[in-house]
Amino acid sequence: MSSQSSYEFYKDNIKELPPLRTIADTLVLDHKIRTVTPAEAYELARKQWDVQETDLEIYPPAAQRLGLPKGAKVLNNVHGKIIGRTAKARRFWHALNDPERRKVSGDLMEAISDLQRRPLIKAHAIIGLDRDLMIKATIVGTEDDAANIFNWLVNFTPYEELAEQYEQSPKLPIQDIIVIADNEWRNNDPFYHNQGFPQLALVDVNANVIFNFGMRYFGERKKGTLTLAWTSGMRLGMAACHGGIKEIDFSGCEDHACKGLGKRSIAFFGLSGTGKSSHTNSSNNGGTMPKGFDKVVLHDDAFQIDIKEKICRVWEPTLFDKTDSRPIGHPDWDYVISVMNHGQIMVDGKNLPVGQDLRNGNGRCLLDRSLLGKYVNRCSFPSTLCWLTKDTTMPPLMRFSDVQLAVAMGASLMTRRNVAENVSEEELKKLVFVPYANPFRVYELWKDVEAFTDVFENGASGYMFNSSGFWKTSAEDVTAIPLQSSLTLQTAILTDQLEWEDWPLLAGAQIPTKESVDKLLPGFYDRYDHRNVDNYEQYLETLRDRINQRREFIENSDLQDKPELLDKLLRSLQTS
CATH class of the missing domain: 3.90.228.20 (Phosphoenolpyruvate Carboxykinase; domain 3)
Structure with a gap:
């Protein structure tokens, strides 16, 4: 089952198209924004100012699946003082009163206008691996945030991998997901959470849209997208499971x-x-x-229980794990695709990411699901x-x-x-x-x-x-x-x-x-x-x-x- 585009979902009464989704759609459809593959996002990320290339090889089957060159190395995206999710930054559109909505939508349009001054890229993914529960998703961000876009494609599934299966599936009564991100957003209004600089995760669950502003941490993109997927499953009568x-x-x-x-x-x-x-x-x-x-x-970490069909379905092909209990030489490093907020150390002439939270807390990595041994996309x-x-x-x-x-x-x-x-x-x-x-x-x-x-x-x-x-x-x-x-x-x-x-x-x-x-x-x-x-x-x-x-x-x-x-x-x- 596949999700629906904005037109497909709202065509019977186009006036029901929500304002936040319209804002997001308008940006997504800007022809100046180029679509990148995982390999292109990876190459941009290698040059990103807060990314370091290590000498640890990406898990070869994952690198091949993502279209990366043979021997591609793990990238380490290193942030400043914020190295985790910020719950206080969340604002839910459905919970705002009318004056707040007018204010937020105005600020949002101004933020999008500022965002368009910079080179932007976008990517498409499929959220969900079971043929009966797939949602198309699009992410838009700046070229100098390519690491998060690459990691987002790694965490979910690049659209091309499942395109044929997806396009042949019957439609779900659910909209595609849209994620818009800008790490450099600035707004000093006390309505928004400020932790040395402003942060905003603006979520419209009914429109399947999220805006991550002022947030570098990849977990915000991952869990924001997953939150919309879980909620979509709930709208279909399934139980959302973290x-x-x-x-x-x-x-x-x-x-x-x-x-x-x-x-x-x-x-x-x-x-x-x-x-x-x-x-x-x-x-x-x-x-x-x-x-x-x-x-x-x-x-x-994440699945959905389809109570009617008596089946469980998975959303992601990778694991987003802490590395505090994985020392150098731990076998799990063989399955790593990407790391975030790691210290690095030279070991026998190799520049390696070091876990165990030596640089900071909450060091994270994306691991291929093969680490789990046998895995499936649906179970009983x-x-x-x-x-x-x-x-x-x-x-x-x-x-x-x-x-x-x-x-x-x-x-x-x-x-x-x-x-x-x-x-x-x-x-x-x-x-x-x-x-x-x-x-x-x-x-x-x-x-x-x-x-x-x-x-x-x-x-x-x-x-x-x-x-x-x-x-x-x-x-x-x-x-x-x-x-x-x-x-x-x-x-x-x-x-x-x-x-x-x-x-x-x-x-x-x-x-x-x-x-x-x-x-x-x-x-x-x-x-x-x-x-x-x-x-x-x-x-x-x-x-x-x-x-x-x-x-x-x-x-x-x-x-x-x-x-x-x-x-x-x-x-x-x-x-x-």
């Missing part, structure tokens, strides 16, 4: 019990550092998977959804016997403020909620709640892994939960090795029985038994406080517009 998913095929296993399990897909949703990639990408769950199994990965409907949390009052593993509790815990997926932050003790106790681990949601929360309710009601089971550690004497003094234990438990879920009992502290939640879990991890049950913690009353008080904070977050959200839905979630969050 998570990882893999499909396990047990039919080749030697063990007859495992052989009968067939295929099972398992998905993981978690914020940074919760183990999402570790759970998704692990080759054999730390050696615990049965002999003869087969694994394919859809993606470790998830049998299991796993929320990954860092709540130290929660057991290492819970299963939800109540669908509404599963949905509520996903809608209030939490993290905590860091002790390094300059905040009070009271602030440190407060949780920060990112529903379904997706900070890029631009539509109402109730739409996600409805979508994930549908996923669970259509057969998925819900679980929660705690990757932070479990209360020992306090919320900070914890009993560690090793990754190996969590991977062992993941395998146990996939292979039906666990039996379950109600967890008495949260209605609708269950934990593995002592007999079943101790067979796999001796001593596990007693080690993480809430009855064995020190300062038990303080533990209960903290647990109740965190559940109440979840209730308050949900109660104060836009779920107020859906009172029946809200009531179901609030009633599910009950502590003893």
